Amino acid sequence: xxxxxxxxxxxxxxxxxxxxxxxxxxxxxxxxxxxxxxxxxxxxxxxxxxxxxxxxxxxxxxxxxxxxxxxxxxxxxxxxxxxxxxxxxxxxxxxxxxxxxxxxxxxxxxxxxxxxxxxxxxxxxxxxxxxxxxxxxxxxxxxxxxxxxxxxxxxxxxxxxxxxxxxxxxxxxxxxxxxxxxxxxxxxxxxxxxxxxxxxxxxxxxxxxxxxxxxxxxxxxxxxxxxxxxxxxxxxxxxxxxxxxxxxxxxxxxxxxxxxxxxxxxxxxxxxxxxxxxxxxxxxxxxxxxxxxxxxxxxxxxxxxxxxxxxxxxxxxxxxxxxxxxxxxxxxxxxxxxxxxxxxxxxxxxxxxxxxxxxxxxxxxxxxxxxxxxxxxxxxxxxxxxxxxxxxxxxxxxxxx
DNA sequence: AGGTATTCACATGAAACTATTCTCTGAGTTAGG
DNA sequence: TAACTCAGAGAATAGTTTCATGTGAATACCTGT
Numbered sequence: 001x002x003x004x005x006x007x008x009x010x011x012x013x014x015x016x017x018x019x020x021x022x023x024x025x026x027x028x029x030x031x032x033x034x035x036x037x038x039x040x041x042x043x044x045x046x047x048x049x050x051x052x053x054x055x056x057x058x059x060x061x062x063x064x065x066x067x068x069x070x071x072x073x074x075x076x077x078x079x080x081x082x083x084x085x086x087x088x089x090x091x092x093x094x095x096x097x098x099x100x101x102x103x104x105x106x107x108x109x110x111x112x113x114x115x116x117x118x119x120x121x122x123x124x125x126x127x128x129x130x131x132x133x134x135x136x137x138x139x140x141x142x143x144x145x146x147x148x149x150x151x152x153x154x155x156x157x158x159x160x161x162x163x164x165x166x167x168x169x170x171x172x173x174x175x176x177x178x179x180x181x182x183x184x185x186x187x188x189x190x191x192x193x194x195x196x197x198x199x200x201x202x203x204x205x206x207x208x209x210x211x212x213x214x215x216x217x218x219x220x221x222x223x224x225x226x227x228x229x230x231x232x233x234x235x236x237x238x239x240x241x242x243x244x245x246x247x248x249x250x251x252x253x254x255x256x257x258x259x260x261x262x263x264x265x266x267x268x269x270x271x272x273x274x275x276x277x278x279x280x281x282x283x284x285x286x287x288x289x290x291x292x293x294x295x296x297x298x299x300x301x302x303x304x305x306x307x308x309x310x311x312x313x314x315x316x317x318x319x320x321x322x323x324x325x326x327x328x329x330x331x332x333x334x335x336x337x338x339x340x341x342x343x344x345x346x347x348x349x350x351x352x353x354x355x356x357x358x359x360x361x362x363x364x365x366x367x368x369x370x371x372x373x374x375x376x377x378x379x380x381x382x383x384x385x386x387x388x389x390x391x392x393x394x395x396x397x398x399x400x401x
Numbered sequence: 402a403g404g405t406a407t408t409c410a411c412a413t414g415a416a417a418c419t420a421t422t423c424t425c426t427g428a429g430t431t432a433g434g
Numbered sequence: 435t436a437a438c439t440c441a442g443a444g445a446a447t448a449g450t451t452t453c454a455t456g457t458g459a460a461t462a463c464c465t466g467t
Contacts, residue, residue, distance in 0.1 A: 109447095125424080126445060131445095304449095350413095367410095368411095368458090
């Protein structure tokens, strides 16, 4: 029996730290949600009329990432759904995440996705948008029903394609005879509705609820609660939970991040054969989470993006800050070398802005007075990740030296 | 010295273009009656 | 004549280019002392 065989043997023998890993995944909905009783009650109050097929007020929920918005809504919807089915009420709830690429990030696709929820398929392209609307309307109006439509990360949708679609959605009700639809918007962006068309704003946010961030103590409790279900007893070294929540609280009370961190730490601990999750595993996890996030976002980028990033990496050892023009020059020569076609500076500028959004670089727009205005760019990852990325890019772009 | 005006090197916006994928429609073609 | 094929028109979308306009402050250029 060879090494690998032995490895699997050991793997089987070694008992897992986990009792139930799914508890630490973001899809998990806990039995009870702590520190959100108030908000839950409010949401419930607002949506309750739906059970009597009376249209509830449209609802708008704000809060930063990891404050339990999505979780709470899903929780409420689940209970409403249960109540509805046991009382034979025709209530349907649809949850859509508007950020998901190729699912609900355009007007056409959003409606197409809704149609799909009603069990019909429409082609992904080829039909005019109003045709899609018509199909949707007739589908909706076939029977008397109440529909709760949850649009998660609705700010992304509005940012990308404008607020016209939201206006259309709010007006659906006046087109329908039998059904009624209630919109529940969820947004990470606290000022999102400020720059919305006033008509949309008033009808969309008839009710508003804000989810405040958790503080470090609350995150600790949340983590403990999950950890109790997820891990065996005494699998966690004291102090780990505290530190984990401190990481998350430092951001802005992002509970999802904290839970994720804990899961990764546990995985690392398990892989290293440890029977306990210790602080050092947590530190390692933090690094891994960070670098995974960045590396993942890079390998999914198209070639041109990668080439531009590679240009940045080429300059970066030489100085701390550099400017759009410098990167563009390097980029052009790289393009010539690898005979890719050259993008305009306009485009490169946009791509740099996207890198900034992704957190790969830190860009600040500065004015150098007589010498123009530009982005002052610095890499925001540390050197060892940096090297990894560079290797990765060289491989994927087939270039060396 | 102090105050304006210029000027650079991009940023930012809007519109238009390109290529790809897909539907729908109607003309032309084919096979069977 | 019904069924089939296939090209062409029209849509949606992503990625890009073209054209146009905006911008903050270091410098150049005045001005009056």
